[in-house]
Amino acid sequence: MTRYIIRRFLGLIPTLFIIITISFFIIRVAPGGPFSQEKELPQQVLENIQKKFHMDEPLLVQYGRYMFDVIRGDLGPSFRYQDHDVNFYIFSSLPNSLFLGFVALIIAIILGISVGMLSAVKQNQMADYVSMSIAVIGISIPLFVVGPVLMYFFALKWHILPTSGWITGRNGWKTLLMPAVTLSLPYFAYIARLSRASIIEVLRSDYIRTARAKGLRDNVIMYKHVLKGALLPVVSYLGPAFAQIITGSVVVEQIFRVPGLGRFFVQSAFNRDYTLIMGTVIVYSVILVVMNFLVDIIYSLLDPRVSYK
Amino acid sequence: MSDSRPDIEKNEESVTTQEQPLSNLPQQQPEATNEFSQPVKGVSLSKDAWRRMKKNKMAMFGLVVIIIYAIISLAAPILPIHSYRTQVLQHVHLPPSLTKTAGQLWYEKDLNYMHKLNASKGIEGLTDEQKQKLADIQQHIKNDTMVVNGKTIKTHDRRYLLGTDYLGRDMLARIIYGGQVSIAIGLIGTITSVLIGIVMGAIAGYVGGKTDYMIMRVVDVMYGLPYMLLVIILMAIFGRNIFNLFLALSLVSWLTVARVVRGQLISLKNSEFVEAARSMGASPARIIFRHLVPNSLGIIIVFSTLRVPTFIMNEAFLSFLGLGISAPYASWGSLVGDAVEGMASYWWRLFFPALAMTIFLFAMNFLGDGLRDAFDPHSKNRL
Numbered sequence: 016m017t018r019y020i021i022r023r024f025l026g027l028i029p030t031l032f033i034i035i036t037i038s039f040f041i042i043r044v045a046p047g048g049p050f051s052q053e054k055e056l057p058q059q060v061l062e063n064i065q066k067k068f069h070m071d072e073p074l075l076v077q078y079g080r081y082m083f084d085v086i087r088g089d090l091g092p093s094f095r096y097q098d099h100d101v102n103f104y105i106f107s108s109l110p111n112s113l114f115l116g117f118v119a120l121i122i123a124i125i126l127g128i129s130v131g132m133l134s135a136v137k138q139n140q141m142a143d144y145v146s147m148s149i150a151v152i153g154i155s156i157p158l159f160v161v162g163p164v165l166m167y168f169f170a171l172k173w174h175i176l177p178t179s180g181w182i183t184g185r186n187g188w189k190t191l192l193m194p195a196v197t198l199s200l201p202y203f204a205y206i207a208r209l210s211r212a213s214i215i216e217v218l219r220s221d222y223i224r225t226a227r228a229k230g231l232r233d234n235v236i237m238y239k240h241v242l243k244g245a246l247l248p249v250v251s252y253l254g255p256a257f258a259q260i261i262t263g264s265v266v267v268e269q270i271f272r273v274p275g276l277g278r279f280f281v282q283s284a285f286n287r288d289y290t291l292i293m294g295t296v297i298v299y300s301v302i303l304v305v306m307n308f309l310v311d312i313i314y315s316l317l318d319p320r321v322s323y324k
Numbered sequence: 325m326s327d328s329r330p331d332i333e334k335n336e337e338s339v340t341t342q343e344q345p346l347s348n349l350p351q352q353q354p355e356a357t358n359e360f361s362q363p364v365k366g367v368s369l370s371k372d373a374w375r376r377m378k379k380n381k382m383a384m385f386g387l388v389v390i391i392i393y394a395i396i397s398l399a400a401p402i403l404p405i406h407s408y409r410t411q412v413l414q415h416v417h418l419p420p421s422l423t424k425t426a427g428q429l430w431y432e433k434d435l436n437y438m439h440k441l442n443a444s445k446g447i448e449g450l451t452d453e454q455k456q457k458l459a460d461i462q463q464h465i466k467n468d469t470m471v472v473n474g475k476t477i478k479t480h481d482r483r484y485l486l487g488t489d490y491l492g493r494d495m496l497a498r499i500i501y502g503g504q505v506s507i508a509i510g511l512i513g514t515i516t517s518v519l520i521g522i523v524m525g526a527i528a529g530y531v532g533g534k535t536d537y538m539i540m541r542v543v544d545v546m547y548g549l550p551y552m553l554l555v556i557i558l559m560a561i562f563g564r565n566i567f568n569l570f571l572a573l574s575l576v577s578w579l580t581v582a583r584v585v586r587g588q589l590i591s592l593k594n595s596e597f598v599e600a601a602r603s604m605g606a607s608p609a610r611i612i613f614r615h616l617v618p619n620s621l622g623i624i625i626v627f628s629t630l631r632v633p634t635f636i637m638n639e640a641f642l643s644f645l646g647l648g649i650s651a652p653y654a655s656w657g658s659l660v661g662d663a664v665e666g667m668a669s670y671w672w673r674l675f676f677p678a679l680a681m682t683i684f685l686f687a688m689n690f691l692g693d694g695l696r697d698a699f700d701p702h703s704k705n706r707l
Contacts, residue, residue, distance in 0.1 A: 033545050038557070045561035151693075155685035157637055157657075159644045160678040163664045171668045262552040266644060270664065280553065281645055284560035292557060299553055 020312060027304050034300045035085065035293070039078055042289055049094040049287040068094060081293070090294040095286045101294040104279055109298060111181060112268065112275035116260045118191060119198035123256070126199070127206025128249065132237070134207070135214035146207065153204025158263050162197040162270040169193060179272040194271040198263055202256050206249055213245040220244075247318050254310035258303045373622065373698040383694020389687035397504045406482065406494035407472070408501040409652040414464070415492035418484055420672045426488075427465035427480030434461060487672040489662070495672065499680050502654035506636050506681070509569065509655070513635040514628050516574035521581025522624065526612045528582065529589030540586070543579050552638065559647040569648060573638055577631070584627060588620035622699040630692035633685045640681065656681035 050056060050064055065071045069080060084091055090101035130150070134143035170178040170193075182190045217223060218241060226236050265277035276295055283291035357363050377383055396403070418429045438454045450458070468479040486495040528539040558572040592598065593616065601611050617624075640657025642648040644664075649655045656677050663673035 030545055038554070041554075042557065042561060151686060151689050152682075155633065155689055156678075156682050157640055157644075157660070157685075159641070159657075159664070160660060160674075160682065163667050163674060164678075167667055167671075259552075265552075265556070266641060269645065281556065281560075281647075284557050287561065296553060296557070 016315075019315070023308060023311060027308055030304055031297075031300060034304075035082070035297055036078075038293060038296045039081065040074075042287075042292055043074060043077075045287075049289055068092070085297065090297070091290040093288055093291050095283070095288040095291070101290050104291065105276065105294050105298055108274055108276045108279055111273060112261070112264055112277060113302075115191065115194055115198065115267070115273060115275060116257065116264055118195040119260055119264075120202065120253070120257060122195060122199040123202035123206055124249075124253075127203045128210050128242075128246070130203075130207040131210030132214060132242075135211045135218065136237075138215060143211075147211070150204040150207045153200045154208075156200070158197055158201065159266050159270060161200055162193070162267060165193050165197060166270070179270070181273050190271070190273075194264075194267045194273055197270075198260060198267045201263075202260060205256070206252065209252055210245060210249050213248045214241055217241050217245045243317070247314065250310060250314050250317060254307040257306045261299060261302060370622070373695070377694055377698040380694040380697065382690045383698070386687035386690035386694065389683065390691060393503065393507065393684055393687075396500060397507055400500050400504060403500070405497045405500060406484075408493065408497040408654065410472070410493065412470070412479060412482070412488075412492040414468075414480070415482070415484070415488050416490060417666075417670050417673075418488045418492075419670075420485060420487040420495070420676075421483070422485060424483075425480060426482045426484060429484075430480065431458070431461055431465065434458065486676045487670075489659075489673055490666070490670075495676055498654050498659060499656070499677050502656050502659050502677065503680060503684070505566075505649060505653060505655040506639060506657065507684070509566075509573070509639045510632040510636040513570055513573045513577070513639075514631045516570065517577040517631070518581050518624060518628050520574065521578035522585050522617060524578065525582035525585030526589055526617060529586035530593055530608060530612050530616065532590075536586070539582070543582055546576065546579055552641070555638070555642065556645065556647060559642055566649065569639065569642065573635060577635070581624065581627060584623060585617070585620060588623060589616050592616055592619055626692065626696045626699050629688065629695050633688045633692075636681070636685065636688075 050061060056064070062071070069077055072080075081091065088102075090105065092100045093104065096104065130146045134146045137143045166178055169176045176189055176193055180190050181187075222244075223236060223240060226240050231240075264273075264275060265280060267273065268275045268277040269281070276298065279291065280295040280299075282288075283295060412426070414430055415426050418426060418433065421429060424432075435458065438450060438458075442448070442450065442454075465480040469476050470479045471477075482494075484494050484496070486499065489495055489498065524539055524543075528536040554576060555572045558575075559568060562568050589612070598611060598615060601615050606614075636656070639648055639655060640660065643655050643657030644661035646661065649658055659677035660674060660681070663670065663677065667674045
């Protein structure tokens with residue numbers, strides 16, 4: 016088991032390396048640069064700036080230099096914002112994004128599994144139809160429709176919650192609630208469908224029949240036997256779900272003005288702020304890859320059938 | 325399954341076959357039956373699936389909705405709607421109305437505004453200046469004309485069923501034309517990514533060995549990429565045009581198809597019919613594309629149907645961020661994105677495009693689910 020974990024962990028390194036390399040070259044081959052503005056800079060100034068950021072060197076040398084810095088944990092200076100370096104911007108905004116993402120994921124998991132369980136138990140009854148229709152609606156409505164609609168009713172019409180912004184401390188839930196619910200909706204819907212399907216499948220299996228035949232109570236069967244087997248697909252969905260939640264949070268952060276990483280990301284892409292784009296991509300990829308890794312580990316712990324070769 | 329049981333007795337095939345005494349026909353093959361001992365006719369997979377699909381009400385509802393959308397989108401040029409790009413500056417932000425003309429709405433809007441303004445200043449009634457302005461508006465409404473398709477019409481007799489946007493353009497037309505763009509992106513994107521996926525998956529699955537390993541490594545690594553982020557970078561850096569949009573979206577979405585097709589091919593490639601084809605000297609390309617791919621078509625169709633909404637959603641996502649389609653064209657996503665700013669005052673600009681889009685995605689998802697159930701190999705030959 017330990018060897019499996021170590022082997023999987025070492026496998027992350029080439030993936031990250033490839034991601035960084037691809038993004039680096041995609042960004043660099045594009046026409047235009049961080050310093051090409053409407054008002055053209057004098058030749059000498061441009062050359063000096065490029066020299067300062069080592070942009071006058073051949074691309075491969077720049078690549079080597081950047082990789083070396085990244086390995087040391089330094090994401091370089093921002094090309095646009097002069098007050099701080101990329102590390103500062105990323106690590107001051109990342110916690111907000113991560114917090115939002117985790118809260119959304121937890122809402123999605125708890126609600127999704129409960130609704131999925133409910134409709135699996137009441138299969139083909141009214142409760143099942145209602146909750147599955149809600150789930151399809153959840154999948155069909157884009158985040159950026161849900162967000163503004165919630166904002167319209169809860170903030171502008173009924174004045175229950177503030178429209179947008181980010182408060183820390185005890186009243187933080189007020190600004191967290193709407194973005195987190197918005198972000199969780201599609202994942203809630205998907206998890207509900209997923210867990211319904213797999214619970215139904217497990218309920219029909221032989222070992223559940225055996226458990227029934229032994230005379231176990233329904234509750235015991237449900238929580239001890241069914242859920243353990245039925246949650247495997249849900250667990251393996253969590254990796255991609257978290258990846259999408261992180262991407263989705265770009266939009267939600269935009270709508271609700273959450274000072275997270277997503278807003279930096281879009282802005283830096285528009286600005287051609289090479290180092291800031293690279294920094295955000297690297298951080299997102301690390302989160303993604305590590306999440307997928309953790310999910311794999313959890314999966315293999317939950318399911319004894321998975322072999323760790 | 326349980327709700328279809330009563331149909332068994334009504335099934336004509338079962339009645340006729342039971343009447344035939346089997347002993348009189350010794351040379352005939354025994355009737356094919358499924359595991360419930362119900363006689364079945366050998367039908368093709370697609371016919372079998374279609375028969376099951378027809379019973380799924382939600383899926384059929386989805387299909388009908390999609391056909392309606394397709395007809396409206398295709399017929400948009402001949403429908404009696406306004407142009408999606410004509411701007412009438414006096415008609416900015418008119419609310420939706422079934423009965424009133426644009427002129428009436430314009431007049432009401434300005435009148436309301438003046439009353440509100442005066443109320444906030446504490447003035448009763450209207451000032452002379454304002455009365456003069458209203459009279460001017462009346463005059464305009466009577467006299468203004470514009471030329472549309474070579475015909476001169478009265479500008480303020482136009483009607484906007486779903487209101488107008490911030491440049492005085494008809495929302496209905498923009499939603500219909502935006503729908504064209506969104507649906508086209510969904511379809512073309514899906515087709516492109518499915519084609520790439522089929523080719524890559526088929527090569528990996530059929531050839532196997534090192535080729536398979538290489539292709540699947542690439543797929544694995546690309547799975548690890550934060551792909552919407554990559555698309556955002558591509559769009560922001562290479563400029564926003566439709567071609568880049570297609571390229572960026574399909575470039576990163578062929579992965580799942582490739583995996584699915586590969587899996588199918590591996591499970592099929594050692595079957596008898598492939599061996600037969602090979603023994604008759606069919607080339608690998610012929611075996612792959614004439615024999616193996618058609619056999620996994622069901623699963624590909626299902627996957628594609630569920631893929632279309634994802635594409636539309638992703639395009640909308642990009643348009644919302646200002647990275648998708650650019651003016652004067654519209655897509656559902658860009659319409660919604662534009663409307664978010666002023667949604668408190670101009671709800672119709674957010675509501676109608678969002679509704680049009682949601683209904684379409686809803687229908688598409690229902691159709692996809694229905695197809696998946698219908699093509700499910702476990703339900704083959706069930707009634």
